[in-house]
Structure formats: C-alpha cells, structure tokens
Amino acid sequence: MTKVIDVKDLVNSIEDGSTIATVGMTLISAAETILTEIENQFLEKNSPRDLTLVHAAGQGDRVRGIIHLAHEGLLKRIIGSHWGLQPAMMELITNEKIEAYCIPQGQICQLYRSMSRGISGHLSKTGLGTFVDPRLEGGKMNERTKKLDDISKIVNVNGEEYIWYNEIPLDYVILRGTECDENGNVTIEDEAMKLEMLPAALAAKKFGGKVIVQVKRVVQNGTLNPKDVVVPGVFIDNIVVCDDVFKNHRQTSSWYHDPSYSGQARVPVAHDEVLPLDVRKMIGRRAVYEISKGDIINLGTGIPNDVISHIVNEEGFTDDVMITVESGMYGGIGAGGIDFGIAKNTQAMITHTDQMDFYNGTGVDVTFIGFGECDKAGNVNSTKMGNISPGAGGLIDIAQGAKKVVFCGTFTAKGLKVNFDDRKLNIVNEGEVLKFVDNVKQVSLSSKEALKKDQKIVIVTERAVFELRENGMELVEIAPGIDVEKDILALMKYKPLVSDNLKVMDADIFNADSKANIKQYIK
Secondary structure, eight states: OOOBOOHHHHHHTOOTTOEEEEOOBBTBTOOHHHHHHHHHHHHHHSOSOSEEEEESSOBBSSSSBGGGGOSBTTEEEEEESBOTTOHHHHHHHHTTOSEEEEOOHHHHHHHHHHHHTTOSEEEESTTTTSTTSTTTTTTBOSHHHHTSOOSEEEEEETTEEEEEEEOOOOSEEEEEOSEEETTOOEEOTTOSOOTTHHHHHHHHHHTTOEEEEEESEEEOTTOSOGGGEEEOGGGOOEEEEOSOHHHHSOSSSSOSOOTTTTTSOOOOOOTTOOOOOOHHHHHHHHHGGGOOTTOEEEEOTTHIIIIIHHHHHHTTOGGGSEEEETTTEESSEEOOGGGTTOEESOSEEOOHHHHHHHHHTTOOSEEEEEOSEEETTOOEEOSOBTTBOOBOTTHHHHHHHOSEEEEEOOSEESSOEEEOGGGSOEEEEOOSEEOEESSOSSOSBOHHHHHHTTOEEEEEOSSEEEEEETTEEEEEEEOTTOOIIIIIGGGOSSOOEEEEEEEEOOGGGGOSSSOOOGGGGOO
C-alpha cells in the first residue's frame, strides 16, 4: 500500500484536539504545503480545531511557517521556544487567545529523545533561575496560561536542583525531507539543516502517533543510499509530495535552493567584502575583542549572527576560531535576518539535538546574544519586549552552558542615531527607551546562576561595556567621544559600579574607511 496521500485527505483526517509537533527552524524545513492546507480547511469548515502545537525552534518568516496555524480556535495551546518571526502568534499570546508555554529550544529537542526512550519527561539544569523556572513564571507566557498547571517542576537529585520537563504525548509529527522512496525512507540532501527529525518521529511512535513527511519527490525503492536516510521508512506513516516546490518547499525564506548552504557545493568568499559601518557593526567589532584564538563560539540571532561572522571573515581570522549556530552548523558564513540558522561553506553540520547536548554540557567558549534590558542585579532580559514576548529560542540553553556570555545591543532603543566622525562616537539622536532598568521584565539570564558557575558576563553597547560583578554591573569601557555622566549614567535607572581603570575603546572600531585591524588583538 502506498504511503503517498493527498494533502487534503491528510488534513481531513486530523482530529480536533490533536497534539501536533512540527520540525523546522525559521522557514528552513517548514512543511508549507501541509501547514497551508491545515489553515485552509480550518477557515473553510472550522476543523481541525483546538490543536496543541509543539515546536522546538521558531518556525517561519513572518508570513509563512507555523504562522498559518495562528488562528483563534484552530490552536488551543502552543508549547514552543520562540515566536519572534510569527507576529500573528505573538498577538494571540498577548491578547490571551491561546494558552502558551515557553520551553527552551534545546530542551524540547531533548524531551523528544527522552520520550522516545520511554521516559516520562526530561531532566535538566537548563532554565534554572530564568523565567522558565516553575518557581518564577514556569514559562507561562500570558495570564490565561498562569491559571493552568505547570508543565515542569523542580526536583532534587543527589543534593542538586534540576528542572523536570513533563512529557508531551504527540498525535502527529510533521517533517520535511528532500525525497523519499516508496517505503518512506527520507533523505535531506537539499535541506540546509539536519534538525531533530528522528527524535521527534520516535517520540510520536512512543505514543502511537503518526509521522508525516513532505518531500519534493518520491523515488523507487532501492535507489537511495541507506547512509543518506535520516528517518527510516518504517517510522513514516504518510508522504505528501509538495504541490509547488518553488513556493512551498523553499530551502529558506530568501531563496529556493543554494547548494552552498546544504553542503553540496562551496563558493568563493572574498575577504575584501566589507560590511558598511553602522551602529550594529560597530557593536559587533567591539564584541569580537572578547574572542581568544582557538575559541568555539556561538552566534545568536540579531546583531551577533548578522555581523560577527562577516567581521571575522573580513578581518581575516576565520581559521583562528570556530563559529557555531544552535541549529548544528560549524564554520562558514551565516545567513542573517529571517534566514537565521544556516551558513554557506560550513565545515560540519550535526543534528539540532546533538548540538544542544554540546551547548548544555561542555558549552561554548563564548556566545554572542542580543539583549533588551539589564537590571541592577545584572539579570538580563532578551525574551520580553514591552507586551511582546518572542520567547527564549536557544538563548537559555546556550547562555547557561557558555564560559563567557557577550550580550550585544544598543544602549538605548527606539530612535537612537549615531555617526562615527573623526574615529569616535557621536550621538545624533538619543533613543527613547532606557534599557538599563531597576528590574527586568523577564529573567532570560540569571546573574545569581551565572555567578554561581563563575561565568563571565559582558554587555557590549555602542558607547559602553559592562561586566558582571558579585555586587552588580560594572562599567569598564567607554567609546571615544562619550561623556560618562551625560551619555551613560544619566540614562540608567540605577547607578552601576564604575571601574577605577575605565578604558576607552580602540578608535579603529569607529573607522568607517577601512577594517578595524582586530586580528592583532585576538590572542
């Protein structure tokens, strides 16, 4: 019996109230044909409805991906990590239209694996002291959800605290591959990530759930190299062949297929391709001074991913460090913005789950992360901006395991304008929103937990650099042209420590006409 099924028949068979897990990251590996049809059938006949959606990474590009499911009534509950590229989903959460829980990205990947092994949950230190800790917010993203039961709890093992993330029985898992054979064996040669496909599929099987895969094409049995198969066909229940591969099976949001991002080809990269200097690149330049030769580093979304890999390339020290991304990338030059998570000319690509094992355990030497707020205790908020809660993504997984965490962001927000005349920083227009506050809206990084582990926490802005101390944040460096009292202390809700050895940033950082010669500082 063929496993190929028409997408309309597939969606028609999904029962109301089902729990569905989708595997992807940004728009990479989004099963767009299936997600679109779920939306279409709900809008046409009000079914399927009351679904619970489970997902590890954020999935979409603001107009595609799981945003198709962002309808009141279609979704009852979402359990995921990040919704920054799903504005309609964040609106449902903010307006109390759905139940919403945030679990760190890596913990969902590892929860799939634990469930597939017959374990009724996942034990981890990741999340302690942050907003996903059940003693704080428990990852509950709105008032509606705060009235509900926790989906995690604190347990003590051998005198140490852990978070126990409860199992989530899955009725369906939706995957995407490049091709499969008639038996359902799936390959991913055109995909730009390996992701957590097999653990998610096995987790569904543990609960008697169905595994669906969207592919570009079906080939004859026996024609696939068995080493290329990432999910054996015995675990695949149904195959949906994409209706329009250029529209609904894109490698990522910005292009249909580029072999340099899927490891099928390497392309020349010139070191003289220099990003124009703006405030984001200036912050990135100062941030890379925190790297040492031989470091394994991680780049988070936003300023880190968009500029740091380019700076490392143009300054000529790509061979001195290893850049990684949470999706499993090693080396290469990352795509930015809505295409976050992939890189061209990578040296290695491992699964999402395996990458999170590394981040949670050994940990990277340095991670670069965006930030929204920092308070007087040194807690950092990168997960809730005003009433909007994009969620944690992989931030908590990565930051809690890293030896050094470098937060990158502007000193103020909303309206800040600067220029770099005469190799110094000039504030043309100050931002309206202060980011150094008495208490953060949400704890994304706990200073107490960081100090316990002797982590080095650094905050890099365009005008000031701070480091975490036992008794709060200390100002350790300022940009040339900046007045400490007027441009820094007057714009903070609390008074930080000020170093007795306050330094001035290297003027080369503010040179718009050439490279910053950073390589000489990488020891």
